Amino acid sequence: MQEKISACRICQSPGVVPVLSLGVTPLADGLLKEDQISAPEPRFPLSVAFCPECSLVQLQETVSPDQLFCQDYPYYSSFSPALLKHSRENALNLIRLRNLNSGSFVIELASNDGYLLKNFVEHGIPVLGIDPAEGPARAAEAIGVPTRCTFFSSQLAQDLRSEGKAADVIVANNVLAHVADTHGFVDGIHTLLKDTGVAVIEAPYLKDLVQHCEFDTIYHEHLCYFSVTALDRLFRMHGLFLNDVERLSIHGGSLRLYVEKIENVSPRVTTLLQEEREEGLTHVRYYQDFASRVERIRTELRMLLNDLKQKGARIAAYGAAAKGSTLINYCDLGTDLIDFVVDRNTHKHGRYMPGQHIPILATEALLDKKPDYVLLLAWNFADEILEQQKAYRQLGGRFITPVPHPRVM
Numbered sequence: 001m002q003e004k005i006s007a008c009r010i011c012q013s014p015g016v017v018p019v020l021s022l023g024v025t026p027l028a029d030g031l032l033k034e035d036q037i038s039a040p041e042p043r044f045p046l047s048v049a050f051c052p053e054c055s056l057v058q059l060q061e062t063v064s065p066d067q068l069f070c071q072d073y074p075y076y077s078s079f080s081p082a083l084l085k086h087s088r089e090n091a092l093n094l095i096r097l098r099n100l101n102s103g104s105f106v107i108e109l110a111s112n113d114g115y116l117l118k119n120f121v122e123h124g125i126p127v128l129g130i131d132p133a134e135g136p137a138r139a140a141e142a143i144g145v146p147t148r149c150t151f152f153s154s155q156l157a158q159d160l161r162s163e164g165k166a167a168d169v170i171v172a173n174n175v176l177a178h179v180a181d182t183h184g185f186v187d188g189i190h191t192l193l194k195d196t197g198v199a200v201i202e203a204p205y206l207k208d209l210v211q212h213c214e215f216d217t218i219y220h221e222h223l224c225y226f227s228v229t230a231l232d233r234l235f236r237m238h239g240l241f242l243n244d245v246e247r248l249s250i251h252g253g254s255l256r257l258y259v260e261k262i263e264n265v266s267p268r269v270t271t272l273l274q275e276e277r278e279e280g281l282t283h284v285r286y287y288q289d290f291a292s293r294v295e296r297i298r299t300e301l302r303m304l305l306n307d308l309k310q311k312g313a314r315i316a317a318y319g320a321a322a323k324g325s326t327l328i329n330y331c332d333l334g335t336d337l338i339d340f341v342v343d344r345n346t347h348k349h350g351r352y353m354p355g356q357h358i359p360i361l362a363t364e365a366l367l368d369k370k371p372d373y374v375l376l377l378a379w380n381f382a383d384e385i386l387e388q389q390k391a392y393r394q395l396g397g398r399f400i401t402p403v404p405h406p407r408v409m
């Protein structure tokens with residue numbers, strides 16, 4: 001089920017301008033089981049628009065969250081050591097900065113498999129995870145992270161508050177862009193946060209996405225693509241203030257936002273707002289230029305892979321990532337080019353990539369089958385993966401990165 005927006009998701013302006021279409025594609029995390037590959041797959045338009053009024057970049061279609069995140073959602077954060085390290089550092093930093101202790105309360109929205117909250121639990125700090133995906137929620141409970149398996153909403157925030165649950169810290173990593181009811185979600189944060197509390201929110205940064213041409217991070221789960229300009233406007237609409245921001249390298253370039261009920265805006269925020277105005281993130285032309293670069297990558301990547309294939313090379317891919325689905329479907333990279341995809345996430349083994357039906361195997365398959373080249377779909381973890389695959393590379397195996405320019409590494 002899908003709906004097309006008639007107005008901007010943040011400011012309700014009717015004048016959103018389409019800037020990029022990636023076609024009609026299957027759901028990026030909709031990894032298929034063997035008995036599903038012969039049946040028709042749900043596909044939806046994947047088209048991006050820009051709002052000249054508030055600068056929000058957004059999908060024009062909304063796919064039902066129940067279809068995206070519940071049954072069989074295959075993404076488990078704990079399969080990435082780099083993400084676990086990044087999250088632990090964030091948690092320990094917050095414990096120190098906010099003097100958290102057994103009298104504090106930390107809530108994470110989209111808490112997945114407890115990958116982050118477990119660090120607070122280890123320090124005796126009461127926590128609550130909220131995540132609609134059954135598998136990851138069960139995994140979190142299994143390691144002692146209390147988790148509500150449901151979507152976060154303004155209503156849930158009110159219910160929790162009436163149970164006497166208010167948060168000193170609310171963490172929300174890679175979820176704000178995912179929610180259809182953006183205003184309800186942010187309103188819920190305001191409701192659930194203590195007056196002296198802080199919401200610490202990570203989201204991919206639109207400026208990194210465009211500068212490094214990370215178009216494959218566009219998929220139906222990601223409804224919004226945030227600039228600081230759009231975020232600042234969003235929070236102020238709910239009596240919250242974007243008081244501080246950090247730029248992070250994780251997931252191809254992200255923002256860590258510090259949002260509070262009392263205005264105390266850091267120069268780091270005002271500097272980024274000014275840079276965005278000067279560099280064009282508030283103008284449609286910036287995104288029209290991005291769209292033409294995306295088309296160039298598609299052409300270059302197809303040429304590179306077809307050329308290698310015609311020379312007799314065998315090609316595999318690494319990372320059954322959601323971004324990988326966008327890449328192989330927008331660039332139409334099928335089993336004629338890619339023999340298999342490997343991934344460390346055991347929940348993904350035995351499944352098939354959406355749309356192209358490329359089989360997903362364990363990473364050991366690289367040494368077993370020794371493909372000549374491996375397209376790095378999880379390029380955001382390149383350092384970690386290349387280190388991990390040293391043995392394969394020492395046998396002469398070569399990785400190919402698709403963005404910002406397709407090249408053999």
Ligand code: DWN
Nearest residue numbers: 075079080174221319320321322323343344345378381
């Ligand atoms: O927003 C989202 C981002 C943050 O995570 C979610 N909606 C879905 C997900 O997107 P993704 O699947 O593109 O994220 P990742 O974390 O970049 O996916 C990496 C994939 O690579 C995972 O399936 C795990 C796998 N992996 C691996 O096989 N070996 C990852 C590492 C680090 C490894 O060493």
